[in-house]
Amino acid sequence: MEHVLSMKDLTRDEIYSLLDDAQKIINGEQLHIQKKTLALLFFEPSTRTKMSFEMAAHRLGISLLHFTKDTSSVQKGESLYDTVKTLEALGTNLVVIRHPDDAFYQILKEKVNIPLVNAGDGKGEHPTQCLLDLFTIYQEFGTFKNLNITIAGDILHSRVAKSNAYALKNLGAVVKFAAPFIWRDEDIPVDYVSIDEAVEQSDVLMLLRVQKERHQASAIPQVEDYLSNYGLTIEREKRMKQGSIILHPAPVNRGVEIDDRLVECKRSRIFKQMHNGVAIRMAIIHQLLKERGKLNVVAN
Amino acid sequence: MEHVLSMKDLTRDEIYSLLDDAQKIINGEQLHIQKKTLALLFFEPSTRTKMSFEMAAHRLGISLLHFTKDTSSVQKGESLYDTVKTLEALGTNLVVIRHPDDAFYQILKEKVNIPLVNAGDGKGEHPTQCLLDLFTIYQEFGTFKNLNITIAGDILHSRVAKSNAYALKNLGAVVKFAAPFIWRDEDIPVDYVSIDEAVEQSDVLMLLRVQKERHQASAIPQVEDYLSNYGLTIEREKRMKQGSIILHPAPVNRGVEIDDRLVECKRSRIFKQMHNGVAIRMAIIHQLLKERGKLNVVAN
Amino acid sequence: MEHVLSMKDLTRDEIYSLLDDAQKIINGEQLHIQKKTLALLFFEPSTRTKMSFEMAAHRLGISLLHFTKDTSSVQKGESLYDTVKTLEALGTNLVVIRHPDDAFYQILKEKVNIPLVNAGDGKGEHPTQCLLDLFTIYQEFGTFKNLNITIAGDILHSRVAKSNAYALKNLGAVVKFAAPFIWRDEDIPVDYVSIDEAVEQSDVLMLLRVQKERHQASAIPQVEDYLSNYGLTIEREKRMKQGSIILHPAPVNRGVEIDDRLVECKRSRIFKQMHNGVAIRMAIIHQLLKERGKLNVVAN
Structure with missing residues (x-):
C-alpha cells in the first residue's frame, strides 16, 4: 500500500489489515511515530475529515502542517503539483488532500515520492x-x-x-x-x-x-x-x-x-x-509510513 | 466545576481555587497533562483570547484542534450542537467556544459529556x-x-x-x-x-x-x-x-x-x-480535566 | 544577532555561522529546544515561507502560535505593535512577521523584547x-x-x-x-x-x-x-x-x-x-534563542 487514493487500488487483504489495526487502536493499543510531519491540503470545506486526520496525527505523535487555501501561494496561481512538491521538499512525510477535481491525484502519484491520501476528490471517491x-x-x-x-x-x-x-x-x-x-x-x-x-x-x-x-x-x-x-x-x-x-x-x-x-x-x-474514523486514519497513516520503511515506531 | 460558562455558576471557593492555581503557575509550578486534546471553536474574531488558550494548551502539553468557520462544515449549515458532538466523537477532551449568540451553551451543557469553556457569548458573559x-x-x-x-x-x-x-x-x-x-x-x-x-x-x-x-x-x-x-x-x-x-x-x-x-x-x-490570562486559563483547563477524573498529570 | 530583519544588519561572520549551522543540520545534527513558542504573523499570502518556518519549529520541538489576519483582532483595528506586544505578554519567545509595509519592523525592534524575524516586508527585504x-x-x-x-x-x-x-x-x-x-x-x-x-x-x-x-x-x-x-x-x-x-x-x-x-x-x-530553507530557518531560530540566553537545548 503506497497511497490511499481509490478503493479500487486496495486489495481485500489490505482492507482487512486496516480494519484489524483500527480495532486494536480502539481496544487501547497505543502507537507513537516519532519525528514525522503530515500536511493537510484542504481545497474544500471540511470539519469531520480534517479534524479526524488532525486527531489521528496528534494521537500518533505526528506534527501537522496546516495548509489553507486563503493564505497560501495558491492565491498566486500555484498548481497542486508544485504545492505538493514543495511539501515534499520541506520534508513532509505524508500529504492528505481534498480537492474539487475528480482524480486530482493521477499526475501526483507518478511524480511524488511521499504517500498521498485522498480525503475526497470532486465527485470521485472518498x-x-x-x-x-x-x-x-x-x-x-x-x-x-x-x-x-x-x-x-x-x-x-x-x-x-x-x-x-x-x-x-x-x-x-x-x-x-x-x-x-x-x-x-x-x-x-x-x-x-x-x-x-x-x-x-x-x-x-x-x-x-x-x-x-x-x-x-x-x-x-x-x-x-x-x-x-x-x-x-x-x-x-x-x-x-x-x-x-x-x-x-x-x-x-x-x-x-x-x-x-x-x-x-x-x-x-x-x-x-x-469515533471510528480517527482509529482508521491512524491505521492508514501508520501503515503508509511503515511501508516506506521510514518509521520510528514506539509501541508502548 | 463541570464547565466554565457563566460567573454565576462558580462558587467563591471555586474562584479562589483558580486564583491560587494561577499564582502557583506564575510562580513557576509546572503542570503537564498527557494525551489530551482541546478544540477551539471561534465564531468571532479574537487574537488575545484564542492565542491565550493556545499558549495555555502548549504549556500544559495539550494538543489543539483548530476549528475555523471558513473552511468547515458550518458552511454546509451544520449546527453548533452537531459540531460539538462531532468534536466529542473525535475524542476531544475539552471545547472552548466563542459564539455571537447569547448563552449559546444552554443546550450544549445538557447534552454534551465533555467540559465546555465560554470564551465569550454574544452580549452575555466572558x-x-x-x-x-x-x-x-x-x-x-x-x-x-x-x-x-x-x-x-x-x-x-x-x-x-x-x-x-x-x-x-x-x-x-x-x-x-x-x-x-x-x-x-x-x-x-x-x-x-x-x-x-x-x-x-x-x-x-x-x-x-x-x-x-x-x-x-x-x-x-x-x-x-x-x-x-x-x-x-x-x-x-x-x-x-x-x-x-x-x-x-x-x-x-x-x-x-x-x-x-x-x-x-x-x-x-x-x-x-x-500575561496572567495564560496562567488562569491553564488553571481552568487543568481543573476541568482533573474534575472529570480523566487526567494524567505529570507534576515536575 | 538580536533579530533577523535586514541583510544589512548581519556581519559576514554571522552569515557564515548560520550557513555552517544549516549544513550541520542537513548533515543530520539534531537540535531540540524545549518549552519555547514561536508565533507566525503573516499579513500576506505564503506557502513556502510560512510552512518552512512551521517545519523548522516542528523539527526543533518548538510550539507554534498561528495568527491569521481574518480571525484576529486586526479586524478590530489593532496595530501591529499592539499585536506583537500581546504575543510577548502571552509568553511567545520569537515572532516571525510578513507584512505589506516596507520596514514594518523599525518601531517594533526598539520597543519589543523578543527576537523578530522578517519574513518579507513590502518591497523591502526577505x-x-x-x-x-x-x-x-x-x-x-x-x-x-x-x-x-x-x-x-x-x-x-x-x-x-x-x-x-x-x-x-x-x-x-x-x-x-x-x-x-x-x-x-x-x-x-x-x-x-x-x-x-x-x-x-x-x-x-x-x-x-x-x-x-x-x-x-x-x-x-x-x-x-x-x-x-x-x-x-x-x-x-x-x-x-x-x-x-x-x-x-x-x-x-x-x-x-x-x-x-x-x-x-x-x-x-x-x-x-x-529543502535548504528549513535548515537555515532552524539555524536562525536556534541562534536567536541561544543569543537571548533563554535556551534549553537538548543536543542528541
Whole structure:
C-alpha cells in the first residue's frame, strides 16, 4: 500500500489489515511515530475529515502542517503539483488532500515520492470515509458476506456512494441504491429500490447528505418533501430489520435525510462512525509510513 | 466545576481555587497533562483570547484542534450542537467556544459529556476574561473586600462588564459603572458615576473597549470626543488614587478609551492582564480535566 | 544577532555561522529546544515561507502560535505593535512577521523584547529567503568570491533581489541584474545585462517570479512574450556555463520566467532551495534563542 487514493487500488487483504489495526487502536493499543510531519491540503470545506486526520496525527505523535487555501501561494496561481512538491521538499512525510477535481491525484502519484491520501476528490471517491464505514459495519456484523446494504440519497454527486458501492460489493455484500431519479448514476452497476423497500430489506441503511452546496437550487427535489419521499422518517425506522443499523457520513441535514429525533437513536451509528474514523486514519497513516520503511515506531 | 460558562455558576471557593492555581503557575509550578486534546471553536474574531488558550494548551502539553468557520462544515449549515458532538466523537477532551449568540451553551451543557469553556457569548458573559481580571486585582490587593472598582465605557454591549460586575460584587467589592447614557444597562443593579468621579474614587479603573464593530456608526458617541468626555486622559490619570491600577480587556483603541501614552504607564496592568490570562486559563483547563477524573498529570 | 530583519544588519561572520549551522543540520545534527513558542504573523499570502518556518519549529520541538489576519483582532483595528506586544505578554519567545509595509519592523525592534524575524516586508527585504539562497550557492561553490551571479526579472518589486544583491556583493560575488526597463531599480548600484548575456556569463542565474498580484495588469510586459524575451528558454539553458545553477524563490510561474521543462532540470536547485530553507530557518531560530540566553537545548 503506497497511497490511499481509490478503493479500487486496495486489495481485500489490505482492507482487512486496516480494519484489524483500527480495532486494536480502539481496544487501547497505543502507537507513537516519532519525528514525522503530515500536511493537510484542504481545497474544500471540511470539519469531520480534517479534524479526524488532525486527531489521528496528534494521537500518533505526528506534527501537522496546516495548509489553507486563503493564505497560501495558491492565491498566486500555484498548481497542486508544485504545492505538493514543495511539501515534499520541506520534508513532509505524508500529504492528505481534498480537492474539487475528480482524480486530482493521477499526475501526483507518478511524480511524488511521499504517500498521498485522498480525503475526497470532486465527485470521485472518498476512500478514508469508506474505510471507516467498512470498519463500523465490520464491528457490528463481523463480516460483509451477504449483508444487505442500501445507500440512499444523492448517489450521482456522492463520492462516498462510489467508494462504498465498489468496496462493499468486492467484500461480498449485496449493495442497493435508493435515490430520486435525477440523482441516480447509471454508470454504477447497482440496482435501485425505493426507500420503503430499503428499510425492510437492509442490514445497513447508509443515508447520504443532500449536498445543497454542490448543485443548483432548482436541481434539488423539494427539500420539504425530501424526508417524506426519500428520507428516514420515524415511521420507516420502525419497519427496519432487527439488528439493522443506520450510517451517515455527516454533516447531517436534520429533518431532510433523517428525522431529527433519529440522529442519535439506538440504531444510529453516526457519531460512532466519527469515533471510528480517527482509529482508521491512524491505521492508514501508520501503515503508509511503515511501508516506506521510514518509521520510528514506539509501541508502548 | 463541570464547565466554565457563566460567573454565576462558580462558587467563591471555586474562584479562589483558580486564583491560587494561577499564582502557583506564575510562580513557576509546572503542570503537564498527557494525551489530551482541546478544540477551539471561534465564531468571532479574537487574537488575545484564542492565542491565550493556545499558549495555555502548549504549556500544559495539550494538543489543539483548530476549528475555523471558513473552511468547515458550518458552511454546509451544520449546527453548533452537531459540531460539538462531532468534536466529542473525535475524542476531544475539552471545547472552548466563542459564539455571537447569547448563552449559546444552554443546550450544549445538557447534552454534551465533555467540559465546555465560554470564551465569550454574544452580549452575555466572558468568564475567563473576568477570571484573569480577578486574578490581576487579587495579585495587587490580596482581597476584593471593599475595593472600589469602576467599569467604564460601553456597559450595554460588554460581556466583560456583565461578568465582572456580578463576580466582583459577589466577592465583596464596591462596583460602579461610568458610561455615556446610551450605553448604560439598566438591568444591572450598579450605580453610575462620571469618569471624573471614577478616577478619584477607584482602586481599580477598568476601561472597556469601544466596540466599533458591534454597533452602527450612528450609535457611537463621537469617537473624537470620547476620550475627553469619557476616557482616561493624561489629566485624569494624575487625579487617580495612590496605588490604584488601570485594567482594559484589550484590544485597546489608543486615543479613544485611553490616551495613547497611558497604555503602558506605571498604573497600567494591561499587558500584565494578558500575561496572567495564560496562567488562569491553564488553571481552568487543568481543573476541568482533573474534575472529570480523566487526567494524567505529570507534576515536575 | 538580536533579530533577523535586514541583510544589512548581519556581519559576514554571522552569515557564515548560520550557513555552517544549516549544513550541520542537513548533515543530520539534531537540535531540540524545549518549552519555547514561536508565533507566525503573516499579513500576506505564503506557502513556502510560512510552512518552512512551521517545519523548522516542528523539527526543533518548538510550539507554534498561528495568527491569521481574518480571525484576529486586526479586524478590530489593532496595530501591529499592539499585536506583537500581546504575543510577548502571552509568553511567545520569537515572532516571525510578513507584512505589506516596507520596514514594518523599525518601531517594533526598539520597543519589543523578543527576537523578530522578517519574513518579507513590502518591497523591502526577505532576509531568510536570501540566507537560504546564500546557503544553496555556498553548498555548490564553497565560496562567494568572484562568482558571477545574475538576478533576472522584476527587480523593482522584489524584496528577494534587494536582499540578495546587497548580501552577495558584500560576500565578494559579482552581481548583475537582467530586467525589462520598467522593472529596473535605479536605486541599487548594480549593472544590467540582457538575459542572453546572463546565461553565458553566470555561475548562478537567479530568476524572480513575475508577481502578477503586485501590479496592475497593464504594467506587466506581456506575459506571453516574457519567456522568449526575458525568461529562461530551453535554448538559453543550453548556452549556460558548465557547472552553473538555476535558482528561483518560487512559486514559479511555469512557462513565464522559465520553460516548464526546466523547473526540475539538472541545473535547477529550485526544490533544493526549499529543502535548504528549513535548515537555515532552524539555524536562525536556534541562534536567536541561544543569543537571548533563554535556551534549553537538548543536543542528541
